[in-house]
Amino acid sequence: MVEEMEVDPVGSPPSKNGEQQVKDVLYIPSLHSDLTVVLPWTDMKDAELVVDLFKAEEAPLSFWIDAARIYYNKGMNEQYMIMLKELTSDDVGEHYGEAGKVQRVQAFCALAEAKLEERLRAKTQEERGAAILAAQTYLTGASTIDPSNEVTEQWVAIGQVELAEGRYGAAKRAFDEAVSKAHGGLLNCGGRLGSAYCCFRQGKFTEALEHYGEVLTSLGSDGCPNYVRLAMAACYLQQKRHDMAERCYRRVAELDASSAEAKAGLGALGVLSLKPEEVESGLKMLMEAFELNPHLPFVLSSACEQLYNRGDYASVARLSRAVLDSKPLEPSIKAEAYYYLGMVCHLRDQQEQALALFRNARNEDPEYSFPARGMARVHIRRGEVSAAVEALESIEEANNADLEVLVGLSVLYKALGESQKAVQFAQRAIAIDKGNILLEEYLANLLAGLDSKKALGHFDRVMRRKEGDGKGAERVLMVNNAAVMHYQCGEHGKALGIFQKALKLAENTVYSFPIRYNIARCHEALGSLQRASQHYKQLLGDVPGYLECTLRLAAVCFSMGYDEQAIKYCKDALKKYENNPECLAMLVWIYLTKGKAREAHIHIREMDKHCKGQADFVQTALGGMYLLSGFKESRRGQKEAGEKHLNSALTMFKQAVQHSPRNMFAAHGLGVCFALQERSHVAKKIFDKILDAGKQDIKIVDMPEAWQNKASINLENGHYQDAWRAYMYCQQTFYGKQNVAISHLMAQALNAAGNKGAATKLLQRTIHLEPDSLPSKYCLAVVLMGHAHQIIHTPASLINNKERIKDLEYAKSRLILAKFHVDHLFKLKDAENQHVGPHVELDINRSSLKKLQKSAVLMQNKVDGLLRDALDFERQKTTQEENFAEIVEIDRLEKRAKETREREEREAKERQREEIARKNAEKLARMQEEWAKGARKRPPAGKTVGRGGKEAAGAGDEDEEMEDQAASVWSTDLLAATEEEQGGEDEGEDEGEEKKVEDFKPPSKRKKTALLEESDSE
Amino acid sequence: MRLTALKRQDDAHGDDIWACKWVEDKTQTTGAPASGGGGGGLRMLTGSCDETFNLWGYTDENGLTQELTSTGQDLGVVSMDVSPTGEFGATSSLDCVIRLVRIKTKEVEQIATIELPAPETWQVAYHPDPSREILGVAAGCVGGLRLYKSGVLDDGLKREICHIGPKPTTQASAMTTPPFALGCAFDPTGTKCAVSHSDGHIALYDVESQKHVLTFAGHSKPVRGLSFTADGTFLISACDDKTCNLYDTSSKNPIGSLNGHDSSVLCVERSGADGFCVTGSSDGGMKVWDLRNRSCVQTLSEHKEAVWSLALHEGAGRLASVSDDRSVCVYAVLQQ
Structure with missing residues (x-):
């Protein structure tokens, strides 16, 4: 220092x-x-x-x-x-x-x-x-x-x-x-x-030395103060150039024989030496330095630090006690003495004393951070992680750039399960020490379960920097670790590829066995249970006593439904590893899962008898027993007894978890107990932690039950998508898509999410896979009814009535199918109840089925009613549309008839006009002829008149016509008169039309036919 | 025998495909097919979970061409068969209805429906003699075999011929649930019919006398597929226990076993007269077996998911497979 x-x-x-x-x-x-x-x-x-x-x-x-x-x-x-x-x-x-x-x-x-x-x-x-x-x-x-x-x-x-x-x-x-x-x-x-x-x-000691050298040169050897040489010695010490440091100290000692610093430095160098006599003299010098200047923290810290690092704890204790017993000292020195004494106690496993000494040290000098570190160590030794975190956080508050503290906090938070905080501290540590590969690897491992992309980023960096580092076994381990990382990041396929690469490197070596085991684990994680079992079997052929492998094989067989084989493998393992707690626990678990309490109990007793050091296994097994009993009691309707057993199970699991926090079975049992006690929030957290542990540690087996239970909690809480995803993962990974019970739950999630179609399809697949499964049929009936219900309650739209009818017909068909299945199930249940039929493997009672039947009937009636209404409406709509079409048609025909009439009239008038014009022309010609004759033989005026009157009298009608025409030969009214006549006719027609409008009646087929005939005749 | 994949039709249906059958007039087929056969102008029916069945045209050049989609079913089509003349077809679906149809060019006409009171149907099989007009049905939840008249009947005529229970040899009790009848196959002569069950037992019935003849033992898991060899001497079973057993029709115990699949065997199809058979498994794998030495001679991985049905067109030497991956694959059957 x-x-x-x-x-x-x-x-x-x-x-x-x-x-x-x-x-x-x-x-x-x-x-x-x-x-x-x-x-x-x-x-x-x-x-x-x-x-x-x-x-x-x-x-x-x-x-x-x-x-x-x-x-x-x-x-x-x-x-x-x-x-x-x-x-x-x-x-x-x-x-x-x-x-x-x-x-x-x-x-x-x-x-x-x-x-x-x-x-x-x-x-x-x-x-x-x-x-x-x-x-x-x-x-x-x-x-x-x-x-x-x-x-x-x-x-x-x-x-x-x-x-x-x-x-x-x-x-x-x-x-x-x-x-x-x-x-x-x-x-x-x-x-x-x-x-x-x-x-x-x-940390730039060379540069520092250059500056000190300049000072020394400029002031001269005699004029230069001693602290320059002492500082130079400190630099040399840091550079491990002990000879130079010693020269500096010796020069200071020459110049000032009472220099405690020089003595301390020489003493420290002596202590660092490997020769015992030099160590002794070094210690002596340190003590002298302390005598000279007890206020010199460097002396004490050097002495204690050196002795402590050398493992001479007795000397450290002696020195510290001597310091504490001596005259009143500065608080900082006392604090250091307390600290080193505390550390010695800690190492001697006197944790209480150590803690008291650290507290004293902190009281003496609150600024001194080392006692807090010591306290953290004590707490860690005692398993008091939270207290350790508190101690380290106090240091971190004072100095937020202490690498050791940051890493410590990260590790402790990880132990507490607070991965996010662990990551934060690790990231801060990495920011300080960017080149630390170990730290980066640790961060990558931390992130593996949280953010696989980031984790892989860190891990890739680690791999790049480590590449080419190792040879042989090291290389194998590195590749294997890379695969483990991919596995932990959920990239099981990639992990498998890298494990296979590692296997090639490790061929014919002992490393090949664990790699093969990892390959099998990858297959298992990928849902290829068959392949996984083959790998496990082959591995067991080569390494017959591979217990972990045997147990996984048993678990895989159990997952695939080969319960007997799973039990056989466990029992075989038990023969080799007598009273092995893990084998016994697996057996108990299998029996408990299958509801075989008696067999489970036998093995629990064995565990209790033989596995004294494995209390958590026994507690887990007992917890499982209590859980099973509690569940059975609850199903029987005996709530109190059920709750009692459940509480006992909870206690057992808690004890087991406290005893061994890595006991995932106990943790799972705990989660189940909480879920049954309707504390789903806590239960979900537990399941999440179990699953995280499975992701982060290849040695911890991913538990299908945890996935299933997590999904069930999501389902209960209305998080249907999450529930479906979790079930799906479980189904694909652990059961090769063949677990009927999980299919039912998946269908339930889909149904609740409103995706009835997908639920129906899923159940059809389930029934196809297991045609005699009555629960599947029940589920299908429920889903079909739900689908029908959804359709019935969809708001009807008059515009899409045809679509509605189609939907209602579909709903009807769904209801018929649902009722068909419910009727069938009811009949079976009825027969069972009346003891005339076999036992029915369906967990639904008769009255529920009866209710469902009733609902189906009611819904059918409703659909019928709705369908009737929709059809009536459609009929009415069709009639109206037909009528309207007829009106339009009649209107069209009438229009056409009118147009024809008008055309005919126009043509007639044209003809008439032409006739009149022709006649006028003829008359004109005649008159011109007559005028021409008259011009040749002009008569007198009276005669003319008389003759005219005579002619008129004699000519009769012809004369009248002539007169008329004579008056109009040059008249432009010739056509107007015709128009008048025409106008009169028109008026007459208009009247007729008005009359027609008054007399309008809804069109009739007869009229339409008449019109059509008329049109045809035209 | 070896199979060579010729054509593949992805997304042949909107969901898992469970059944397939070639529409073939077997009465016109004479002798064994030539090696490799010929795939010109064939037709095929496929049934799916999407509640439809499709009629396909097939040529080696163009592969499968959809001719028709029939949407008459209320639930997925589990099984289908085509009469020996290729004129009629029968489908069995999860809505517990058997539909009899007349297959025309690009058209399928429904001629009759058999509605069952309970899930009493699974696989259907036509009697090999077209003149007999008999349809055999694995009787589902009641177990055993049901025989129906498959032709067009006058009104009032009863369609059901008989129901033969699953295990007549043992005293049937009302207090025991009968095993679910799954597979159904007639022997080539049509005198015998075998029905497999969910408990692994296979019952052999005499069609003429309508009586139970024999119960084949050897499986303890659901047996989903059955096929008689071309000469009718042997029966091959496809079971969830990952094995196929080979039975002599005259003795109840298997004479051999075909082991090699990694998961449940879902279907089996005989190959013709040369002593081979093909099986499909729930992991998507297919295997060709030599029955003489019970060994696998070829493994195919054309499908990614469970292969539910296989159909051999004896005349053309083509084999079709359908799967949960919604695809149909057609293979050339190469005789060795």
Whole structure:
């Protein structure tokens, strides 16, 4: 442990009065003469008087600085501060102006550094914070005077402040700036020492040594303070260059025989040596160093640390006790002594004492983090994981970048089952130590059960970095581990491929056997139980005593429904491994699952008798027995007895889990008990944890029952999709899609989720697989009725009535089928009840079936009613549509008839018009002829009239016509008259039409036929 | 004998396919088929869980072409058979109805339905003699064999011929649940009919006398498929215990066993006259067996899921398989 080094705050600025400084006398120049008053430092204790003198004589500020330096060197802190405060006062600033700029900046920096020193003495965090803040304020004051930071001390002070805040990078930059300033010489020592310290803290020991070397060279061997050499020794120690470190320590010891640090360093080096005599002398020197300076934590920590690391716990205890028994010490040293004594007790398994000592250590120095680590260790040893977490978290709060603590917390949270938190801490640890492969591998393992993609990402990185590392067995193990990782990430197919690759590498070696076992496990996980069993059998052929393999084979056989074979394998294993608790437990489990309580009980007794050290197995088995009994009692309707057994089972399982947290059977039993007690939330958590454990650890077998129970809880809680998925996984992975009971549950989940079609299909498959399964038929009936119910209660739409009819007919057919099956089941149950039929393997009583029958009938009636209504509506709709179509047709025909009539009339009128025109033309021709004759033989007017009257009388009608026509020959009214006539006719027709509208009656077939005939005749 | 996959029809149905049969006029087939046969202008029926059965046309060039989908069933089609003339077909479905149909070109006409009061039907098989017009039915939950008249009947004529119980030799008790009858197969002459059951026993009946002849032992798990060899001397069974037993029809114990499947054997089909048979398994595998030395001569993995039915077209030398993976595969049967 290396102490934080102090950098000379004032940094010995070179001045023209440098020589006088050494004599520790004060010079006060006279304002009005060349005389200078010289005062010994003993006469200048009144700093205010000195200030007054300076002010009166208007002494340059460099004299003030010299005075301050003397005060500092003589430890006259009060005077020193007065001097500095005066220097930094506004009056002085105004008076001296630019001339005193450098000195005032130096004063501000010195004040800042004084504050930082105060910080070291501060006891509380607040005080420390306040000190840093004050230092920063002084630095701001300095920057105000010299914004360009041209004064070296300014950079040194900035570096100090950054250092105080733990920002080594920033501090080093500031110190480097100070070093790079063109002042050179002694002035640079402060910056160099600061830089060196930063390098040391950053682990750059070579660079630190370079800086220390520079300081040593510039100050000279005699002028260089010892702490530079001690710091160099610390660097050499870190670099394991013990010879150089020893040289440094020896030089310090030469220069100062009373240097405790040098003795401690030499002692530590001696202890590190392998020669016993050197160790002894080293220890002696350490003790001497402690005698010289018990306040030197380094001495104690070095001594204890070295002794502790060497395993010399007796010496550690002796030293620690000696420290504690000696005169009153600093709390930090006492805390260290308590800590090391506590660690020795912890290692001697005196946990109570260790804990008390750690508590003492923490009380002595709450800032000292090691006791908390010790307490965490004690708690871990005692299995008190939560308490250990608490202890480590207290360290983490103080320092959130402690790698060891972060990793410890991650591991503990993992143990507590809080994987997310474990991952978070591991990720933080990785962020600190990015190149740590082991940590990355650990994180990958953690993530395997949570986020397989991320896990594989980490693992790939690990693999890439490890690639080519190993040969032979190492390579095999690495490939095998990669496969295990894929397995844990749920990529069983990929895992299988990699395991096969590993098997090729491990051919004809002992490693091939576990790899083959893993291959079989992959097949098992992929649901290829047959292949898995073949692999297990082959492996057992080669390694007959492979117990794990035998038990898995038994489990696979049991999953495939070969119960007898499973029992046989267990019994064979029992012959080889007499009274093996795992074999017995497997047998008990098989018997309990099959409901064979008697056989189970026999083996439980055997377990109890022979497996004394395996209490959890016995407790698990007993729990299983109680569970089975409780379940049976409940089924019989004896609730109280059932609950009693259930509670007993719960107690047994709890004890078993407490005894062995990795006992998955006990955990599963616990989950089942909670589920039966309707504490499904707790039960689900337990099942989830079991399944997580199965994913994360290839050695923990994935339990189909846990999947099934988790799914059942999801089903109960209405999470149908989740339930279905879990059942599906279980069915595919463990039962090769052939477990009828799980199919029923899957159908139930689908049915509840409203996916009746899929449920029906699934049940059909189940019945096809097991045609004599009555529960399947019952389930099918229920689902079919549910489907019908769904259709019936779908809101009817008048627009899609045809679709509705189709749906209702479908619902009807579903109900008929449902009723068919229910009737069949009812008949069987009825016969069983009346003792005229065989036992019916159906867990539904007669009255339930009767109810179902009734429901089916009622639903059938309802469907019939709905169907009738829909059909009636459809009929009405069809009639209406037909009528409407007829109206449209009649309308069309009428329109057509009207158009025909109008056309005919138009044609008739045209013909008439043509006739009239023809007649007019003829008449005109005649008249022209007559006029032509008259022109040749013109008659007298009277005669003409008379003749005209005679002609008129004689001609009769013809004359009248002639007259009419004569009047109209040139008249344009010729056609108008016709139009009038036509108009009259039209009116007549309109009237007729109006009459027709009044007399309108709904169209009739007769009318339509008539119209059609008319149309045809046309 | 070896099988060579010729054509595959994926998504032949909307769900698992459970049954298939070639529509073949066996009365026209003379002698054994030529090696490799010929796959021109064949037709096939397939029945599925999707509550339909399809009629397909098949040529080696174009594979299967769907000609018709019949949607008359209320639940999945479990089994189907085609009469020896290829004129009629019978389907048995989970709605416990047997439907008799006339198969026309691109058309199927329903001629009769046999509605059963309980799940009393599973596999159906036509009597090999077309003139007899008999349909044998594995009687489902009541066990044993039911015989029906399969032709078009006048109104009022009773269709059921008889029901022969599962184990007439033992005293049938009302207090014991009869085993579920699953498989049904007539021997090539049509004198005998075998019915397999869910408890593993296989009953052999005499069709003429309508009496139980023999009970074959050897299985203790459901026997789902049966097939007589071409000469009718042997009966091959396909059982959930992953084995196929070979029985001499005159003795109750198996004379041999075909072991090799990794999971339940669901169907078996004889290969013709050359002493081979083909079996389909619930893991999607198919195996060709040489019955003379009870050895597997070929393993096929065309299907990913359970193979429920196999059908041999003796005339064309083509074998079809259907599976839960909704596909139909057609193979050429190559005689060695």
